[in-house]
């Protein structure tokens with residue numbers, strides 16, 4: 001048992017630089033332990049006890065129990081074995097250990113492995129979890145999966161939940177012929193008071209939260225781009241880890257046409273991914289890319305024939321979802337380091353402030369009015 005505890009402590013030291021559990025995460029984990037449907041067994045309970053004590057009180061500071069006080073001695077040994085492990089690290093390891101217990105406790109109430117569980121009751125954003133994959137689907141096919149204000153908020157919430165659920169990765173895709181036609185242009189006119197300034201302020205806040213959640217998402221984030229993508233559904237791809245696309249997909253960022261400017265950190269990620277020359281043509285002149293071009297420019301990981309996309313991609317993702325989840329998360333956090341995330345948050349804030357002003361410009365209002373009055377289509 002001592003060896004296990006020491007191993008655990010060492011593992012935690014290794015992960016310390018890349019993981020942070022807040023006090024709230026820890027408090028939630030403490031509550032979750034009480035709700036576990038299956039007894040995790042004595043060995044795990046002792047580990048939990050030791051980590052809890054270390055996280056709340058620091059190093060073991062009580063006298064060793066007598067040799068015949070078996071239970072308290074085992075607990076003391078486990079706590080003492082954590083040595084001078086920092087409280088913060090013990091807290092993180094406690095949270096990790098609890099989250100590793102949740103799948104087994106929940107699986108029994110979910111039925112057989114492979115059973116799809118619907119996690120969010122919404123018509124327009126459907127979230128399911130199956131085979132270690134949380135899937136978030138744009139589901140407004142009759143509107144080409146245009147993203148309403150409510151959908152931004154639902155997706156933000158779905159991502160926050162997915163970051164803590166027991167899945168290994170999260171995958172976005174669209175239902176129907178489009179991946180997404182981007183921002184729903186009726187968002188501009190659907191504020192309760194019809195006041196565009198109110199929309200601009202609220203829209204910028206919602207957008208900033210939405211993009212921040214992508215920046216901070218800790219697990220592999222994959223897009224399966226099943227068809228054309230427009231606007232924000234393209235720019236967010238720069239924040240994904242892997243992008244698979246149908247050969248029918250196109251990638252279009254017509255910001256200037258709409259009197260708008262880039263968002264989702266694309267003013268930073270696109271030049272970084274494809275070089276400034278190609279990024280400028282997309283983001284300033286609104287050049288639409290084919291799937292092949294997006295692949296050549298590094299925005300897309302791999303292109304599949306539309307007829308085989310679903311079969312090939314999901315088989316591959318299911319296999320990836322079986323890889324050790326902590327290793328994948330830690331690799332991701334090395335690739336997207338904390339300094340990089342800090343930079344992305346700053347870019348996001350600046351883009352949102354810029355857009356807030358743009359949405360009030362004649363250029364933008366004119367473009368949205370033209371679309372609404374059916375005079376313009378991309």
Ligand SMILES: CCCCC/C=C/CC(=O)SCCNC(=O)CCNC(=O)[C@H](O)C(C)(C)COP(=O)(O)OP(=O)(O)OC[C@H]1O[C@@H](n2cnc3c(N)ncnc32)[C@H](O)[C@@H]1OP(=O)(O)O
Pocket residue numbers: 142143144146147149152181182183184185186187202203204206207230231232233254255258260263371376377378
């Ligand atoms: C919180 C706020 C955050 C804001 C973040 C900002 C993001 C910026 C962007 O995303 S910019 C991109 C905005 N998107 C567009 O400009 C696309 C507009 N749509 C089109 O140009 C065309 O609809 C099309 C090229 C995508 C598809 O054309 P097609 O002829 O194939 O289909 P229809 O036009 O008949 O579309 C079917 C119905 O869907 C409605 N629709 C499609 N896209 C949008 C959209 N983005 N917003 C609102 N509605 C959209 C279209 O109006 C049709 O509806 P109808 O059947 O009721 O007529």
